[in-house]
Amino acid sequence: MEDNKFTRTLWILGPYLWPQGQRRLRLRVICALFCLAIAKLANVFVPLILGRAVDSLSNLETTPNLFFGIPLAIILAYGFTRWTSSAFAEIRDALFAKVSQNAIRQISLKVFQHLHALSLKFHLDRQTGALNRFIERGTRAIQFLLSYVVFNVFPTIIEIFLVCGILWYNFGIEYALVTAVTIGLYVWLTFTITKWRIRIRRKMNDADNEASTRSVDSLLNFETVKYFNNETHESTRINSALKTYEINATKSRESLAILNIAQAAIVISGIVIMLIMSALDIKNGIITVGAFVAINAYLLQLWMPLNMLGTVYREIQQSLVDMENMFTLLDEDPDIVDTPHALPINITDGIVRFSNVSFAYQKDRMILSDINLEVRNSQTLAIVGSTGAGKSTLSRLLFRFYEVNNGMILIDGQDISKVTQKSVRQAIGIVPQDTVLFNDTIYYNISYGDPTASSEAIYAAARTARIHDFVSQLPNGYHTRVGERGLKLSGGEKQRVAIARALLKNPKVLFFDEATSALDSNTEKEIQDNLKELSKNRTTLIVAHRLSTIVHADQILVLDQGTIIESGTHRALLNFDGKYSAMWKEQEAGIKKTKIQLA
Ligand code: ATP
Helix, strand or coil, rough: HHHHHHHHHHHHHHHHHHHCCCCCHHHHHHHHHHHHHHHHHHHHHHHHHHHHHHHHHHHHHHHHHHHHHHHHHHHHHHHHHHHHHHHHHHHHHHHHHHHHHHHHHHHHHHHHHHHHHCCHHHHCCCCCHHHHHHHHHHHHHHHHHHHHHHHHHHHHHHHHHHHHHHHHHHHHHHHHHHHHHHHHHHHHHHHHHHHHHHHHHHHHHHHHHHCCCCHHHHHHHHHHHHCCCCCHHHHHHHHHHHHHHHHHHHHHHHHHHHHHHHHHHHHHHHHHHHHHHHHHHHHHHCCCCHHHHHHHHHHHHHHHHHCCCHHHHHHHHHHHHHHHHHHHHHHCCCCCCCCCCCCCCCHHHHHHEEEEEEEEEECCCEEEEEEEECCCCEEEEEECCCCCCCCCHHHHCCCCCCCCCCCEEEEEEEEECEEEEEHHHHHHHEECCCCCCCCHHHHHHCCCCCCCCCCHHHHHHHCCCCEEEEEEEECHHHEEEECHHCCCCHHHHHHHHHHHHHHCCCEEEEEEEECCCCCHHHHHHHHHHHHHHCCCCCCCEEECCCHHHHCCCCCCEEEECCCEEEEEEHHHHHHHHCCHHHHHHHHHHHHHHHHHHHE
C-alpha cells in the first residue's frame, strides 16, 4: 500500500521534475544536480583535509619553518572545501526553487481547475474548508518531498556509501564496517520509534483539525452564538479539542526526547568504538593522529543529516498521505460531462422548453414529475407554488447542474444535454434565491457578469437594477467592499447587485428566483418596470412567492409537489378558482389586513 503510494506519487511528480518543453527549467535541474555533486564531493573530502592539516601541524615541531608552506596551504584548502560545500548546496537550492515552485503552481492550478469542473453535487457533499486544507497540505507536501527526498535523502544515502568507501580505502575495512553497523542500527531505531510517534502525531493533527473546524464554524456563526448566549458552550467545545491537542503535543515532545537520546547513544557508541580502534592503531603506528581526527569528523558529519532522519521519515509518510488526499480529488469524475464532440448551442430566440421532465436528487424521492412548459421570446413565465415544490430545481436543471432523469430540456429546439455546458450557461442569466457575493468590491461583484465590460456598462446595469444611486452615495462608492459572502450589504442590496450582475451578462434567457423578495414594494415596482423593458427580445422565467409581482406574466404555472397543477394567465387562473386563486385571495386578505392595521 505504502509502496503503491510512493510509486504513484513519484509517477505524478516525475514529469514536474523534468518539465516537458521547458528547456530553461530542465537546465536548472541539470545545474542543480551538478551543484549537488560538487557540494557532496567537497563535503566528503573535508574530514580528510582536516586530518592532513592535523598531521602537518604535528610535524611543525620538527620542521617549524615550514608553516607558511604545506600546513597553511592545507588549512586554506580545508576552509575552501568547507565553503565550496555550503556554497554549492545553497546554489543548488536556489536553482531548484523555480523548478519546485513551478511544480507546485501547476499542480495547485490543476486541482483548482478540476474542482471547478466537478458537479454541484460533489461540492454540496463536501465541506469547502476541508477541500482547502487538502490543497494546502498537498502543496506543502509536494514542496517537502521535492526538496527533501531529492536533495536530502538520496544524497545522504550516497554520502554514506562514499564515506564508508573512503574509510575502507584509507583506514581499513573495520572502520567502514563499524560505520555501516552504527548507521544501520541508527536507521532501524529511528524508524521503529518514529512509527510509534506517528500515531501520536496523527492524534495531534486530528485534534488540531477538530479545533480549527470548530473555531471557524463558531466564528462564522458569530451572530447565532450571540442570539443564544452560547459563548460558554462554544468555548467548552473548543477547549475539549484543544485539550486533546495539548495532551498529544506534550506526548509528542516527550517521545522526541526519547528518540534523540536513543539516537545519540547509538552514534556516540559508534564514535567511541571507532576512536578506541583508531587510538590503538595510532599506538601501533598504523595510522596518524590526523586520521583519528578525520574519523571523528566523518561520523559527526554523517550524523548531521541523519539527525533529521526521524523527522524526514515522518514527514515523508505524512506528505505521501497528504498528496494522496489531494490527488484523490483529481480522481473524482465530474457527474455532468459534455458528450464527445458536443458543439456549442446555437441561440437565436432563446425559446425554453421542458418536455416531460422528471427529476430526483436521490433515487427514492421524486422532486419533479412530468414537467412540460414552454416560454417564447419576449415572454415571461412565472412559477409559483408552495415551498419545497421544486421551483428552484427547475433553474438548476436549466443550468444543467444536474441531468434530468426523464424527458429533456430544450433551448431553441436543441437538447441542452447534447451541447456544451459552457455555451448553455453563457446563454442564461440567473438571479438566485440566496445571493452570495465575493468578498470584494461592489464594482467587482457586478463586473463578474462580464469581466470585460466597460465601467459605463457596469453603471448602466446598476441603474437598471436600481442600485446605482445607493452605491454612489456610499463613502467609497463602487469600491465599497461587501464583506464575507456579501454580508455587509442588506438582503435587498445584495439582490440588486445580483440582478445587475445577471443583466451585465446580457443573456438571452433570464431566470429570477425570488430575485426581488427582499425588496420593499416601491423598489420592487421600479425594478420590474425596468425589467419589462429588458425582457423584450429575451425569455424570462420568474419564481415568486408574492403573487402581485407576477400578474403581468404571459403564463403562470402552479407547481405542487413536483407537478404542474394549474397554468394560464393571472385572469384565467383567478377564473379557474383553484389553488392559484386561493393563494391570491389569501395574499390580498393579508395586505388589506395590514393596511387596516396601519390606518
Ligand atoms: P422554496 O420556495 O422554499 O425555495 P423550491 O420550490 O424552490 O422551494 P427546491 O429548492 O426546488 O424548492 O427544492 C425542492 C426539494 O428538493 C426540496 O424538498 C429540497 O429539500 C430538495 N432538495 C433541494 N436540493 C437538494 C439536494 N441537493 N439534494 C437533495 N434534495 C434537495
